[in-house]
Amino acid sequence: MTVTVSQEGNLDCSTAHERHLENHRPDEEISLQLLSFEYPDDPDHPHNWALFSRLWATFILAAFNLVVTIASSIFGSTQAAVAQEFGVSQEVTILGTSLFLVGYIFGPLLFGPLSEKFGRKYPLVAGVAISSLFGLMAALGQDMATILIGRFLAGFFGVAPIAVLGGIITDCWDAVHRGVAMAFCICLVFSGPTFGPIIGGFIASSSLSWRWTMWVVVIAGLAMAGLANLTFTETYPPKVLQKKAKKLRKETGNPNIRSALDEESVSIRYITQVYLIRPWNLFFTEPILVLLTVYQSFIYGLMYLFYQSYPIAFGEVRQWNDPFPSLALLGIIIGVAIGTLAVVVHNQTYFKRAYSANNGIFEPEARLPLMIFGGCLMPAGLFWYAWTSNASVPWPSEVCAGVMIGCGMYTIFIQCFTYIIDCYTGMANSAMAANGAVRSIFGAAFPLFARHMYHNLGVAWATSLLGFLSLVMVPVPVMFWYYGRRIRAWSKRSKN
Secondary structure, X not given: OOOOOOOXXXXXXXXXXXXXXXXXXXXXXXXXXXXXXXXXOOOOOHHHOOHHHHHHHHHHHHHHHHHHHHXXXXXXXXXXXXXXXXXXXXXXXXXXXXXXXXXXXXXXXXXXXXXXXXXXXXXXXXXXXXXXXXXXXXXXXXXXXXXXXXHHHHHHHHOHHHHOHHHHHHHHOXXXXXXXXXXXXXXXXXXXXXXXXXXXXXXXXXXXXXXXXXXXXXXXXXXXXXXXXXXXXXXXXXXXXXXXXXXXXXXXXXXXXXXXXXXXXXXXXXXXXXXXXXXXXXXXXXHHHHHHHHHHHHHHHHHHHHHHHHHHHHHHHOOOOOOHHHHOOHXXXXXXXXXXXXXXXXXXXXXXXXXXXXXXXXXXHHHHHHXXXXXXXXXXXXXXXXXXXXXXXXXXXXXXXXXXHHHHHHXXXXXXXXXXXXXXXXXXXXXXXXXXXXXXXXXXXXXXXXXXXXXXXXXXXXHHHHHHHHHHHOHHHHHHHHHHHHHHHHOOOOOO
16 A cells, blocks of 8 residues: 655655655555655644644754854954964954855755755754864864864854754744744844854953853853754654654564655765755746845845944944944844844734635735835945944944844845745755855855955945945845746746
8 A cells, every 4th residue: 555645835745755756666566555644634743743842843943043153153253362362364363254154055065965864853963063063173273274174164064953944944834833933043043143243242351261252152052952862853744754654664563664755865866956956057047036045145244244344333433342342233133133023923914814815825925025124124224324333423323223224134034035935835945055055155255355345435335335235136025026926937946
């Protein structure tokens, strides 16, 4: 007996089943009993787990992302101390942040295939644990080469929670609640890099060595890995079925009870096609993907640029002593929190009504009004920040500009993320692989020129330049609001 039931709402599970069918020969005698879920109420499917179990899985995922994103930026607060200890310029020490993000470019090539073959749990736990161990190279290193190599490898493995974020959220939540869970997780992904300089600033300005900034993330990463190893339940539906099949084989003595994951293998050819070729084929042929990726990548790069510019704006211009310049970043964090609330309210009102009214069918363009709103906030906030940066202007005004910037950046970022997934549902892994690689390139590159730009142009004009660039990008979501459905209809790969 063979049972085949499609996995509604879980892209990775359907992909696994499709690969099994591709490998099956039509003339082969079918004697296997392939397990599948009985929809819609199968208690084994993660969508039907107890609420606490799904919330705990989401909490662990969010905590992992918070730890690794703090690790990505915390090194920036140590630049002056590291430059002094090793006799290098601060431009060299910026590589400690940039190389961590370069690791983000290549890490998904490992964790994408691993999460499809071995499930979410062990790639997630192993990635963070190994990243933390490589963090020891930065904590103990006695030369810049050791520190920089350690930072790159920590980023390569530390991207694991970001690489599996969309998968775990999709595993545990249906289309309506998925938006809320994603909003909170992306909030921490976006806030973590901003918390990094704040935490690091206080450590670096204390009696502790700058190396304690590295010890903090090493200890936090290993502690989270240990907690997740003990309490995190595997959420990947094909892996859940594989475990169930193994249990039934043991109980019944029937070796023919199998799952689709038992019958398929992730070949080098498949990995090359899905994770190396297809993402870039999509990126260079799909206007929706390329324009939104560039927009989102600009926002991501801007976030890491601020971690270099805020010490200039508040430390050099306003003459604040360490660690107080980093505290000004709290404005951005407050803005991100407000943006998260706006996304949740939008999801539970406008989007939920549209979803229910059409029996679970919705146009991806329903995501765009909030992105357009965020796109208008961004240049307004940047110009506000720019022209209140003079020391004669009271500092609360410049800090409050960060609230508007943070809210705008977050709403653009998350709505880009969800709109791309909605448009390329069947190829979401590939679309997000290209998106993540380009985004990490921007994040790694922006800090490298930030100090030169702000010192040469001044805070006002350097930030105004960024404001003009963000203003140029506002028409992108507006264009897709009016013409997105038509553009998707032309595409052979998008959800029409």
